[in-house]
Amino acid sequence: MADAGIPHRLPRALLADPEMIAACRARKFSTVFRLLKQAGIYPSMIARACDLTPSRVGEVIAGNRNIEKIDLVERIADGLHIPGHMLGLATRGWEQSARPATATNAITHALPKPTYSAAVPSPLIEPEFFASQIRAIMPSHYKAANLFGSRHALDPVERHVRSIDRLQEHTAGPVRDDLLTLGARIAEFLGWLHQDLGDFTQATYWSDRAMEWSQETGDDLMTSYVLFRKSNQATARRNPQQAVSLARAAQRVSGVTPRIRALAAQQEAQGHALMGNPKFAQTKFDEAYELATAPDEPEDDDALDTAYCTPTYVEMQRANCWIELGDPQRAARVFEAELAVLPQVYRNDQGVYLSRLARAYATAGEPEQGAAAADRALSIALDTESARAIGELAAAGQSLLKWRDVPAVAAFSDRLTLARSAVVPRPRTS
Template sequence: MVPAQVPAWAERLSAERQKRLWSQRDLAGHMVQAAPEHARAQFPKRDSIVRRIKDYERGAHKPDEPYRTLYCRVFGLSEEELFAETSTPSFVPELAGGFADAINLLREQWHLLVKRDNLLGPRHTLRGVHEQITLLEGFLESVRGSDRRAVLRLAAQYAESAAWLHEDTGELKEACQWTDQAMNWAYEAGDGLMVTWTMFRRSQQETAQRRPEEVIRLVLSSLRDADRLPAPMRAALLQQHAHGQALNGEERICQQLLDEAHTWAAVTDDGDARAGHGSFCTGAYLEIQRACCWMELGQAARAVSGYEAAMQHLSPVYQRDRGMTLAGLARAYAAIGEPEQAAAVGVDALKIARNSGSTRILTVVTSVDHSLQRYRRLPAVAELHDALTTAAC
């Protein structure tokens, strides 16, 4: 029997789904994807899961296992946040009147800025992120209690985005500062998943500085409660662990971790992070990272094959990632003694680096140019060198 008044937890389930612009059938698909691989074959058909979701959102009965855990994974929230009998700060809208509208607008703007970064890069995104952080910092000066926690959660998201954007523009000091700020805000808000995600960001920064022990330490700390993490976040952490093992020269462990990451990978993603942290971690992304690891392990021929195959399946929204993949492919071609192919692909990567403002891409392409110095008489190699010289002017 459906209760006369829909319980707070049922309204919350519906609100969290709608906040992500998912249909009930979309949510059913995410639940199946979030389930352990060995359990997926035992799941009922999609229509049956949709009927369950409808019952839950009407408050007909409360989810039991495994659906209770799957809800937490796909929404990236704890059981307490989702299934408390009374309204909680995570329920939308958290704030009253126009203030609530402003916060909801800033939430939506964050998704748009994430997509903008994936399409256009940090040059066209970083200013907007800092402008929104300034607004949120102003709100934090005057709000208290549950309103403050709601603002803190959103501010932590923006700060983590700032960390990533500064990292992509080669400003590692600023990236580390914003990662710390994101962690502080997330901790104050009680946002455990964001705290975990800031540790992921730190591990990436340690990867850039080639500190495998720190990479692995941070990732293992993040994976302590792996069963409570949303599936794509778990996949992202596993592939980051693989990078740490590649830096250590541990080929077998690295490849095993990437294989495991595939069992948790996101199926599809629109590039706006509506599916939560790590939603970029699709199968194509993981294979690009496998190719990066092959390069680190000194197996450039395997890296070439990996980059070429994975790039065919990379979503068009990830234009900056395409540039990074092209740069990696150029480096791999150079390593196997194919200077003209390396230079031609490097020119394509350089175009994306220029348009996006990604220093990471530019750094890799520059290293390719240096490695091809003895082939400068070849037209393609000369073109790459001239393009880089022009870019530096």
């Protein structure tokens, strides 16, 4: 059985937890796995340690599947280092090799001692604990970036990834692999934050770092996601050929989730639209939409956020491409419909979508509606400091120039001129 990075000594408090004891006695593995996840042992790690598929572990956690076969119970006990008596099993082989223990320390001494490479100095903090704490707070960083803007998450996220980088230098084996797996996710997110704030140099640097770490650990899922992100960056730089080739590379990676496949497919569609290929674009958008409507998989990776990839997200990207493909009226209709159901937490993206709606109206010859949408977008962009939104607003402003004499357009243009100098990448302070 492959070592998946499960600690050789489970936390004493976890094994002594009354809920854990009761769950093991009843062989209620939905609770056992949930408690392990809370301790920083995530479903993907459980799956590897017990030779289970991640989807099966997810079904168990969700309560949709039971584990009853004795050979599987034994495999879980050995893979997760749960003492046999807790699961109603005979003493396991790895327990018998332990030193005699007192009653108060029986659980601790029944498990093998952790081994460390003599060439690697011990870190100042337990890596598994450190990683579990960062995983636990990553969802709050995603929410902060979505709601308040990328700058609100930038500093703590950068500190996290730099701490992981330092810590992995003092670890080895599966522990280091798990740190790099987590680090790749956070580095990718950091790259996205910089991209949203208009700093493509830093965005590219951190995306490259994420790719390096995901390749080093053989993390195919993350490799595919970073390829999607690089395709997204190519689209933002209006390099459609590179956008398409990178998106296709992301789709060639096997074993990724439907959401990541959807993200890569819609990114390829955007590249085709930029090249003026409506048939190819719509085919890939349709594929992405179907993938995004697939049932959600059990969430087992708090450090990688793909929840934003919904049918609404895909349709927002399709709407933007309708402008590129010469049908701004249709784009405006889709934007209006999807903005009405966009969750409020995606306020940062709302500013971008409203900016694109403004450009659609302007291109369609409806300046007053365009100015109204642009004004709403600008109010959000000033709060979130999103360079993406400001860039989209600048494009909308160009489309509105011919109606400069319309009062609403003139008022927006004046506000935009003042705002564009306020939302620029700030100098680094460290």
